[in-house]
Amino acid sequence: MENVVECINLTHYYGKKMVYENLNFNIKRGSILGLLGKNGAGKTTTINIINGFLTPKSGKCMILGEDSRYLSSKTKAQIGYLIEGHVQYAFMNIYQIEKFYSGFFPNWKREAYFDLMAKLKVTPKQKISTMSCGQRSQVALGLILAQDPELLVLDDFTLGLDPGYRRLFIDYLRDYAKETNKTIFTTSHIIQDMERLIDDCMIMDYNRVLAYMPVKKFLNEFKEYTIELENPDIEVELEKPIVNLEKMHNKLEIYTYASPEEIKGYLDAKGLAYKNFQEVEMSLEDAFIGLTGKY
Amino acid sequence: MLKAIIYKEWIKIKKVSLFLLLIGVLIVIGIYSNVRHELIIKDAESYWNGILQQRTIYFSVLKFIPLIVGLLIAVAQFVPEIVDKRIKLTLHLPTNEETIVLKMVLFGFFCTASILAVFMGMFLGMGSYFFPQEIVWVSFLTTAPWFLAGVAAYFLVSFIVLEPLWKQRIFYMLFGAAFLGIFFKGRFPGSNEYLLWPFVGLIACISIATLFSIYRFRKGEM
Structure with a gap:
């Protein structure tokens, strides 16, 4: 074409x-x-x-x-x-x-x-x-x-x-x-x-x-996961496979192209204690904000 | 295509052109009403003496009218083009960018010149009724630079309005004011007689200045 x-x-x-x-x-x-x-x-x-x-x-x-x-x-x-x-x-x-x-x-x-x-x-x-x-x-x-x-x-x-x-x-x-x-x-x-x-x-x-x-590929591959950190004071670094992070109190939003297993593996490797790991469905607007950040 | 350009430009300047035409006609009528008043009701001898011996300009009220005409027509024509950068719409039309802008300027010049020609025609025509040929001729030589200043103001203001940056605009305004001042230098009736053609030459030089503004816009100066 x-x-x-x-x-x-x-x-x-x-x-x-x-x-x-x-x-x-x-x-x-x-x-x-x-x-x-x-x-x-x-x-x-x-x-x-x-x-x-x-x-x-x-x-x-x-x-x-x-x-x-x-x-x-x-x-x-x-x-x-x-x-x-x-x-x-x-x-x-x-x-x-x-x-x-x-x-x-x-x-x-x-x-x-x-x-x-x-x-x-x-x-x-x-x-x-x-x-x-x-x-x-x-x-x-x-x-x-x-x-x-x-x-x-x-x-x-x-x-x-x-x-x-x-x-x-x-x-x-x-x-x-x-x-x-x-x-x-x-x-x-x-x-x-x-x-x-x-x-x-x-x-x-x-x-x-x-x-x-x-757009379809982006919405299929770009993911948002949320977790609740056991220790809300801990700082999570922005590095691969994480593309962006948004943290509010103990709630952490993780934006990535990685699968849930990869992210769980990453969090475990970093020694981060968390609960309530969830994958969140996103609209294009959500994904855009997730990728570019709220600020 | 030319018809469409004229159609749009006329929509922009129609009201201001007709208003200025009316004002100018009233001013010329006012000048000769005053002349008639002086000659018939007041002392005709001293009035004649003032014009012939003391070189009094009986039409000084006309001095800046052509300048205002050129200025206001240019503003009415080109300010709507720069509001919200509408000039982009014009430059995006399927024709050569320089050609379309020149056609717009040419139409504005035609309207300005037509209005000024009506004023001049009326002014000289009515002058012939009251004064001998020699005085009418000197009146023409005196007012011609003022009318040329009107045309120059049209081209200069078009160029300044289309300039994309305020900093440059202010610089051009100062230059424009000094440039237009040249047309008003003569102190006595007819003193600019030998400068009329150089004035026409200067106007010819600035008539395509708008192309520079468009060039700067297209280079990304916004």
Whole structure:
């Protein structure tokens, strides 16, 4: 399967502050990759590089076979871009903005846009600036659907959406992408509901990638175990096979890719007395917090 | 594509353009109402004497109006582009980034120049009714740098608004203020006669400055 996005050895710094070094990832046609990370982890930087708004210190991104720094008009027409916060030309109303964008895209699908707009309770002359965040998200989504691009680049689209709109956005997007074999690259720091959308996840912390694999594999392999320590004052070291630890009083949460037997063996080898060893089922959000930490 | 660009740009500047046009027309009418008042009701002889002998500029109220026109149109056109970094949407459109920005600037320039041309036309046309050709010509030479300052202000403010960083913006503002000051140097009516073409040359130089702001934005200065 061909790669729609191919990022090779991306390295970027803001002044002396490293964002990441040698970041590699690719997105196959028809798949949905979620770049998940806390605020400041480098998500928008990556989006800016992909869209050609930022030149990386080194490395490059190939988008539909073209270097992202020199995207042709033809390739840009194949990339649907949603800015963080569903930013659009807020001084227009829904008819004006459709009229504006339709002038740039020969294969513009106005029905797709107006089908979605029909569901919004907005007046014909209402400016986008006076709409709720949820309504604005639908306008931005409708415009992307009308553009009908090969690749959708969505920057933190969940930001500001209430649970209903978030679910609506995700379900609409997922159905559309799978029915039409579209490729999606999305970033988010709100992980709730993301497992409904993405096929692969790349979880980033400051300066590094913590996990990059299919979501199902990640949820199958990444585990949380809880134990109660006999001695609450004891310090447990963060070392292999443990990926992360969260300790509250005598309760210890252990995040790892290891099996229960391996962890029990490790705890025994360290001479830690404990009780109530339990494996906890995790959602993607739980796993994300487990991997990146609460702080 | 050009039609779509004009459509969007006009939505942004429609209100401010029409408002400025109205204000400018009222000011020109106001200038000649005053001239009429001076000539008919008050002492016409001393008024003539003031214009001919003492070089009084009877239209000094017009001095900064073109500058304000250029400034406000540029602000109305480009501030909405930088709010929430909406310029990204524009640069992402399937066309050459430099070309689209130049087309936007060209349209803004066209609107600014059209408004200023209406003012100038009215000003000279009404002036011809009250004054002989020689005075109208000197009035043109006096006001032309002010009108050129309006066009220069449009290009400069567009460039400054699109600049991604505040530090640079402030530096450019200081430079812009000094640059625009050149257009207002002449003390006497018509004293900038021989500077009009150099002024046009300077404006031509800064007319593409917005491309530098866009270049900086695309290099990642945000």
